[in-house]
Amino acid sequence: MARRRRRPAESVPVVLTDRYSPRSRKVLVRVVGYGLLAVGTVLYLGPFLVQIATSFKTDADAVADPVSLWPSPVSTAAWSVIAGSNPALDIPVLRWLGNSLFVTVSVTLGRLIIDSLAGYALARLRFRGRAMVFAGVVAVLAVPGVVLLIPKFLVLNELGMFDTYAGMILPLLCDAVGILLMKTAFEAVPTELDEAARIDGAGVFRTFWSVVLPLVRPALVTVTILSFQGSWNEFTHFLVATSDPDLATLNLGIARLTAGDLQGSQQFPLKLALATLSTIPIAIVYVFFSRYFMRSGASSSLK
Structure with a gap:
């Protein structure tokens, strides 16, 4: 009596699945990248924002809360001194x-x-x-x-x-x-x-x-x-x-x-108002010429 040959068991393919799909990895990379850019922007622009905010503070507010981004109260006394409102302090x-x-x-x-x-x-x-x-x-x-x-x-x-x-x-x-x-x-x-x-x-x-x-x-x-x-x-x-x-x-x-x-005097609002004044022309020139630079670079690449 001939023996009946057994059919080999069919092998089940093993599918190795990744935890994250390519789309989710791409989203994760973008989130991490934008997060790092946001942190870098805050670290870079933070001192400038504090400088501008402090220039509109009173002396007492600047000493009590030097890194606050919102003056309480808002004061233009430092800018008035720069404009010449204080005859005792000559600032040409x-x-x-x-x-x-x-x-x-x-x-x-x-x-x-x-x-x-x-x-x-x-x-x-x-x-x-x-x-x-x-x-x-x-x-x-x-x-x-x-x-x-x-x-x-x-x-x-x-x-x-x-x-x-x-x-x-x-x-x-x-x-x-x-x-x-x-x-x-x-x-x-x-x-x-x-x-x-x-x-x-x-x-x-x-x-x-x-x-x-x-x-x-x-x-x-x-x-x-x-x-x-x-x-x-x-x-x-x-x-x-x-x-x-x-x-x-x-x-x-x-x-x-x-x-x-x-x-020796504190007068942080006056000092930082002068520092803010010195940065304004550079910002204007940079914004104007950077736009021209981008237009020139784009036109030269098209040619």
């Missing part, structure tokens, strides 16, 4: 603002011209010693600015430029970062454009001004923002370049006022 804000604007605009325009010319020369022109010049520009970045304070004072005093606008502006008319940014931007432009311009009879400067420079507008905007921000916030150079109160910039005037008439 308009003079400081005028000096800061004049020096900052002069330095920004000078850096746009000199940095772009130097960057174009290093990117396009072939001349003897070009590598050494580039190495010198890079080496400047390794020198701390505080090391040059005493030499700056000695040179300015020897040249008769101490306590003058020229002594405040000329040493800042170019910077290594701007030169490197412009050099990198010019190197991204095809050299065929220069060759075509030379065939049409354009010289070096005409090629630079009419052909290549309009194509690096995002780099120019970046140099403008960095130059304006750096020269507006500059303190150490102006500290050794002038001692005349009539030539003081806004930051230098605030520092001298804090170390003088406001030394």
